Amino acid sequence: MASKLTNNGVFEGSRIILPEHREAYVLAMSEQERRGKPVLDxxxxxxxxxxxxxxxxxxxxxxxxxxxxxxxxxxxxxxxxxxxxxxxxxxxxxxxxxxxxxxxxxxxxxx
The missing domain is CATH 2.30.30.100 (SH3 type barrels.)
Incomplete structure (x- = not known):
């Protein structure tokens, strides 16, 4: 049983990403690219x-x-x-x- 849990076994290889999680990840990545407004003299x-x-x-x-x-x-x-x-x-x-x-x-x- 231990072999299925390690080394890319059944559980490790069957990961999925829900659409809601992907959207949240993409939104978080785009927020990191946000820049501040420059201050003009x-x-x-x-x-x-x-x-x-x-x-x-x-x-x-x-x-x-x-x-x-x-x-x-x-x-x-x-x-x-x-x-x-x-x-x-x-x-x-x-x-x-x-x-x-x-x-x-x-x-x-x-x-």
Missing amino acids: EQEMQLIEGAILESYQECRSITLTVFNPFDDEELRGVVTAIDKPSRRIKLVRDEEDYSWIRIEEITAASI
Whole structure:
């Protein structure tokens, strides 16, 4: 009986993984890849806000790098509205495609 329990015997070789356990494992592994939000100094924030204001006033296209815990997103469009109380901007990419972006989530901006 001892030979079945050791050296890849019946019990050791018949391991299975339940779908729920696999999903939990994959979720735990993806959470380990999560990264923290970078801290921007005052000068960088002023440069970002200046580029946003220039895009808004002159209707110029801007490229924004938006923070994401797993991978940063680069969005390109024109700033059409600035919501000061909520500190967010409306970025129009196409005529029908737009998104509201919180200014705190922007890590880089270039015109």
